[in-house]
Amino acid sequence: MVTRTAFHYLVVVTVSSACGLAVEITAGRLIAPYLGMSLYTWTAVIAVVLAGFSIGHWIGGHIAEAPQEAVRRRVGWALLLAGLSTAASLVLIRLVSGPIVSAGMTPVPTILALTMALFFLPSVFVGIPSPALVKLAIDENPPRIGRLLGLFYAGGAIGAIAGTLATGYLFISWLGSTRTLLLVAALYLAMGASLLVVRPRTQPAGALTVPLVVVAVLAALIAAGGMRVSAFTGNCDVESDYYCIRTVDVSDEVGTEARLMILDHLGHSISSRDAPQSLLMPYVDAQDMLARIHSGRRTPFRAFFIGGGGFTLPRAWLDARPDAEITVAEIDPAVTAVAIGEMWLRPDERLKIVHQDARQVLSHDRAERYDVIVGDAFHDIAVPPHLVTGEFFALVRSRLADDGIFLMNVVDSSRRPRLVLSIAEALKQSFGRIEIWALQPSGERTTFVIAALEGPSPVDRLPLRSDPAQAFVRLPAEAVADLVAALTPVPLSDDYAPVDRLIGVE
Incomplete structure (x- = not known):
């Protein structure tokens, strides 16, 4: 007792x-x-x-x-x-x-x-x-x-x-x-x-x-x-099961009424109230240009987004293309609610939002084929390992049209981009051509856009429409080969994906 x-x-x-x-x-x-x-x-x-x-x-x-x-x-x-x-x-x-x-x-x-x-x-x-x-x-x-x-x-x-x-x-x-x-x-x-x-x-x-x-x-x-x-x-404006979500008015900085969505500590997306097609985040601008280059004439235009955030690019494409049919897998319903309440996202019958992990969505719904799949679920040093493996990229390829394009953004070391190179090597298992685009000028860490497709892009430089002094530049094949030889990328699989070690953080 x-x-x-x-x-x-x-x-x-x-x-x-x-x-x-x-x-x-x-x-x-x-x-x-x-x-x-x-x-x-x-x-x-x-x-x-x-x-x-x-x-x-x-x-x-x-x-x-x-x-x-x-x-x-x-x-x-x-x-x-x-x-x-x-x-x-x-x-x-x-x-x-x-x-x-x-x-x-x-x-x-x-x-x-x-x-x-x-x-x-x-x-x-x-x-x-x-x-x-x-x-x-x-x-x-x-x-x-x-x-x-x-x-x-x-x-x-x-x-x-x-x-x-x-x-x-x-x-x-x-x-x-x-x-x-x-x-x-x-x-x-x-x-x-x-x-x-x-x-x-x-x-x-x-x-x-x-x-x-x-x-x-x-x-x-x-x-x-x-x-x-x-x-x-x-x-936080909203503290969800996944993120600390905030929105900040950046109208004075950009010259038009606009808001920035911040997920945890990272600015994720900027949306303009009156100009949905104004893409003020550099990597979003680059993804839009590459998508237009490779799939601009297709109708209907079908796109799938891995992650929604502020829904800036889906909103832009819905505004630009009446024939657009867009699916967004955003794991956090609170992010979607903030995008609707603060980032001027409007419900649209052409927009399907699924609050589920993107890999599960792509695995379960195999009937649809997409012209573009955009990977936007990456936040600085936080990279979901299951979304960068060879097995996942094989799933992505199976859900794309024969001439479709997969785009993703990654933040990595500008001098030693081992994660970017490892992702590119994993993509090569399923795609005929991989292009690595880097933001120039760059600092110690920079944003890369990786494009996986079947044919080459007709340009090697994408000046930003919001700031022509900056541009995404395609890394030449020789430069990529030299980096691969020097940095030894790691094969990424569901069994082994050490992204936190590869991301260039010490």
């Missing part, structure tokens, strides 16, 4: 484990507007949180050797500090993200530095209670040491599972990442207080007054700082 006190400790261990995993899941979403979401961000988050847990457990083991009342009191303070540091992370991200991101480091150290600054201390503090409270429960009933150990380990595991599922499926979708962290902070504070309010007979009545005043002052400072930098309102 578990005593009331031991049950109290079990509840604290279970709920604190749930909260620790909730912070871990939410952390990736919280930093997405600054660094995006990729294998790199999740690896950093998991490593930092686990490192914090480990150090916290070690500290908790040392605390467990103290007298019982001291253990309970110190665990209570650890939970109060977990709550304060969790709430403070919302303020810190507004204060330190700019200096860290602009420090000139490559993406991986930048991600690690920001994650460490925000989530290491909360993880340390929440790692403290488990070993200490288990020891207290055992001290109350030494003959049941085995059962108590099993019970507390099970409670911690169940809490971690519950925290993961609740955060991933409920809290982020319904509360958003900011309010989820505030809820976690409140739970930490409540659990810490529950351990501190039990006052032993030997402790003076006012012994906790000064420490609690200090905690209240710190909480007030965090709240004031958060309100000053708008830390508790969130960065």
